[in-house]
Amino acid sequence: MGLVLISFGILCIAFAGSILYLVKQKALKKHEESAISGRLPALTTLQRIMQNSFYSGFPLLTVGAVLGILVAEDWQSIKILFGLIIWFVYAILFTLAKGGQLKKKQLAISVLLLFILFNSYFLVTSPKVDQSVEQIKTEGAEG
Numbered sequence: 001m002g003l004v005l006i007s008f009g010i011l012c013i014a015f016a017g018s019i020l021y022l023v024k025q026k027a028l029k030k031h032e033e034s035a036i037s038g039r040l041p042a043l044t045t046l047q048r049i050m051q052n053s054f055y056s057g058f059p060l061l062t063v064g065a066v067l068g069i070l071v072a073e074d075w076q077s078i079k080i081l082f083g084l085i086i087w088f089v090y091a092i093l094f095t096l097a098k099g100g101q102l103k104k105k106q107l108a109i110s111v112l113l114l115f116i117l118f119n120s121y122f123l124v125t126s127p128k129v130d131q132s133v134e135q136i137k138t139e140g141a142e143g
Contacts, residue, residue, distance in 0.1 A: 010029075017053060
């Protein structure tokens with residue numbers, strides 16, 4: 001779980017970089033420098049921060065997912081299933097980005113969506129949700 005959390009932390013940096021990238025890009029496109037966009041680094045710097053952190057997080061998530069699967073007691077756990085979905089989405093985006101098939105703005109939007117998906121994972125796999133799922137299973141078995 002530690003590597004997954006580190007991967008999420010790195011994705012947070014990519015998320016921040018992508019938001020700042022989109023703000024700066026929009027300001028440059030409209031030829032309007034606001035108080036916020038005027039203080040931001042150059043667009044290439046923001047793009048590099050977003051891209052490098054996005055690329056760095058994937059290998060850590062991969063190792064964390066493999067280790068998580070190896071030590072998992074319940075292979076049908078929502079944590080395993082949802083984690084594999086996130087890994088699969090990240091793998092597709094990673095491959096597209098590394099292959100140059102995602103434009104910079106598309107990568108920024110992809111990072112935002114991946115960040116939302118990652119946050120959903122932590123919400124879905126929280127202990128309260130696990131307790132609710134177990135309660136539904138036992139009620140279904142009794143009924």
